[in-house]
Amino acid sequence: MRPTLTRYTQALACAAALLTLAACGGDADGEKTSASSSSTSSEPTYDDDYAYAQAEKAQTKLRGIKPNEPIPKGATWATRSYIKAYNEDVADQKNAGVVERGSVTVDAMHPLDSNPEAPGGWDLTMYQCSTSTVRYFKDGEDVTARPEDPNKPMPSGPQKNVHLLSFKTPDDGRTWQIDNAQLVYGAEVKETPCASD
Structure with a gap:
């Protein structure tokens, strides 16, 4: 028997897009180690790679x-x-007595856009294609809901996910920080490179 979805699990479905990115996965394939490009000025410049x-x-x-x-x-x-x-999402989950189990394996990363002229400074976006076995449990019951429809329980078994990740740089491109993560679902998934992976 499936547990009844509570108001908390509906909110949890939204938070899952953020939290499942971190669930103990292996390294992404093809990590790059490009060096910065040279410039005639004394300031280093950094290319998209x-x-x-x-x-x-x-x-x-x-x-x-x-x-x-x-x-x-x-x-x-x-x-x-x-x-x-x-x-804050981790604290809310803990306070509600919900425990996350499972893992995420990153299948591929795809660069999407590099915008050095973005408001607030240069930013990057990438698609992350992954396979997730993450589930959420409260009092021993599986309360995992579909992010796109929190009123429905998540089907059992591994789930293919696509996240749109945004990154910012605090130092003009030398180092990068993750700034946002959005779960892509429905028909939009077919428009991403993950659809052909």
């Missing part, structure tokens, strides 16, 4: 966070706003 490689490193550090644990407040690979939102 280098920037995306650094962004992937930030995403890998996020996946190193253990389930049900917050991001350390001093983490330099995530923006303050991302750390705050993530840690």
Whole structure:
């Protein structure tokens, strides 16, 4: 018998888009280690290949966070706003007696857009294609809901997920921080590179 979905599990479905990114997964395939390009000025410049490689490193550090644990407040690979939102979701989950189990395996990372002229400074976006076995339990019952429809329970078995990740740089491209994560679902998934992976 499936547990009845509560108002909390509806909110949990929305938070899952953020939290399941960190669930103990393996390294993404093809991590890049490009060097910065040279310039005639004394200031170093960084190309897109280098920037995306650094962004992937930030995403890998996020996946190193253990389930049900917050991001350390001093983490330099995530923006303050991302750390705050993530840690608030972890605290809400803990206060509600909900425990996360399972893991996420990253199948591929696909660069989407690099915008050095973005308001607030250069930003990057990437698609993360993954396979998740993450489930949420309260009092021993599976309360995992569909993110796109929190009134319905998540089907059993591994789930293919697509996240749109955003990154910011605090130092003009030398290092990168994860700034946002949005779950992509429905017909929009077919428009992403993950559809052909």
